[in-house]
Amino acid sequence: MRAVAKLTVVALCLSGCTGHEVVRIVDGVPVEGRFVNASAYAAYIEAADREARGDVPGALVAYRSVTERDPGSVLPWVRVGALRCAQGEVGDAREAFVEAEERAPRFEPLWRARAECALAAGDAPSALAAARRAVAERPRRVETVLLLVDALRKSDQSDEAFRYLVSLAVQHPNHRGVWEAIRDATDDPVWVARAEMRLDALVARAELDDATKPLDLTHDTGDWAEVDRALRQGELDAARRAMRRARLDHRLLAARALLIGEAELALREAGLRLSANPDESDARVAFALAADLTADDAALSDALGPLPSRPESLSPSGQILMAELLARRVGPDAAAAWTDGPADLASIRRRLAEALAAAR
Numbered sequence: 551m552r553a554v555a556k557l558t559v560v561a562l563c564l565s566g567c568t569g570h571e572v573v574r575i576v577d578g579v580p581v582e583g584r585f586v587n588a589s590a591y592a593a594y595i596e597a598a599d600r601e602a603r604g605d606v607p608g609a610l611v612a613y614r615s616v617t618e619r620d621p622g623s624v625l626p627w628v629r630v631g632a633l634r635c636a637q638g639e640v641g642d643a644r645e646a647f648v649e650a651e652e653r654a655p656r657f658e659p660l661w662r663a664r665a666e667c668a669l670a671a672g673d674a675p676s677a678l679a680a681a682r683r684a685v686a687e688r689p690r691r692v693e694t695v696l697l698l699v700d701a702l703r704k705s706d707q708s709d710e711a712f713r714y715l716v717s718l719a720v721q722h723p724n725h726r727g728v729w730e731a732i733r734d735a736t737d738d739p740v741w742v743a744r745a746e747m748r749l750d751a752l753v754a755r756a757e758l759d760d761a762t763k764p765l766d767l768t769h770d771t772g773d774w775a776e777v778d779r780a781l782r783q784g785e786l787d788a789a790r791r792a793m794r795r796a797r798l799d800h801r802l803l804a805a806r807a808l809l810i811g812e813a814e815l816a817l818r819e820a821g822l823r824l825s826a827n828p829d830e831s832d833a834r835v836a837f838a839l840a841a842d843l844t845a846d847d848a849a850l851s852d853a854l855g856p857l858p859s860r861p862e863s864l865s866p867s868g869q870i871l872m873a874e875l876l877a878r879r880v881g882p883d884a885a886a887a888w889t890d891g892p893a894d895l896a897s898i899r900r901r902l903a904e905a906l907a908a909a910r
Contacts, residue, residue, distance in 0.1 A: 628647070692722055773796045774907070777789050
């Protein structure tokens with residue numbers, strides 16, 4: 551059910567470059583982006599959810615619904631193309647990709663999907679051309695460069711492919727996928743041994759990371775310590791009193807509960823706040839994320855329709871929660887429009903901890 555680049559803003563999770571524009575602040579710089587209405591956003595979440603559950607026919611219908619509600623959207627056409635390709639309908643996939651290209655010809659996920667589709671269809675020349683376009687648009691995305699490496703190898707251009715891999719190893723020495731690709735791409739015993747040694751070290755490091763929990767706030771002695779203790783004991787009223795004593799913004803309680811892993815309490819708190827004020831955007835986002843984390847499909851369905859469609863309508867912590875919701879249900883490309891920095895879940899959670907630590 552689970553299905554920023556600093557120089558690129560993807561307008562919401564749909565992307566595009568036409569229509570009414572809004573201004574977002576990215577790295578302190580005003581950037582214009584396309585406004586996307588809430589109904590289109592909700593339809594996209596439904597489509598992504600159906601895709602994640604393997605309901606391809608339902609996902610295709612939902613993605614097409616997005617394109618009707620928001621004709622300037624790009625990512626829905628990309629997903630239609632990818633799904634058609636996965637079903638072997640390469641001609642229909644190409645048509646969908648053309649629709650996406652007409653709306654945003656420099657959209658990296660489009661060229662990545664085209665390359666993946668062409669590789670799956672055994673069309674190495676088309677895959678190589680599309681992968682080169684994808685890398686040109688987003689040269690620092692490791693997975694995109696690895697896709698180009700795959701296309702190069704299938705096009706009998708192994709020397710160029712290995713040069714890319716060596717460059718990636720220098721830039722991203724802790725990326726397992728890079729070292730796995732190096733191990734599989736060469737017969738050079740020195741490089742094979744180096745790759746295997748590095749992979750062993752990375753596996754050991756991953757096991758250590760799993761054992762240590764970097765966001766464990768159990769020993770936090772700051773303003774939130776008493777609040778956290780009450781939340782871990784399941785006492786919402788005590789947590790609210792602790793927030794008042796610490797003079798913390800009471801609207802942040804649901805976000806704090808989500809941060810420390812108390813999603814059920816976050817759902818209750820956000821639901822109470824929405825009962826008092828249905829227009830409180832931060833509470834609605836917290837409610838939706840908590841519903842997703844607790845697998846409360848009915849609550850999530852209720853929350854999706856009126857979700858905010860612009861970052862400006864949310865507090866900094868609310869924007870981070872929206873990014874996490876999108877990252878969990880759609881992916882990092884969708885989350886990137888709502889967060890300043892990497893859009894993976896670990897990075898998003900770290901920024902939420904920082905935002906709450908700085909809040910009063």
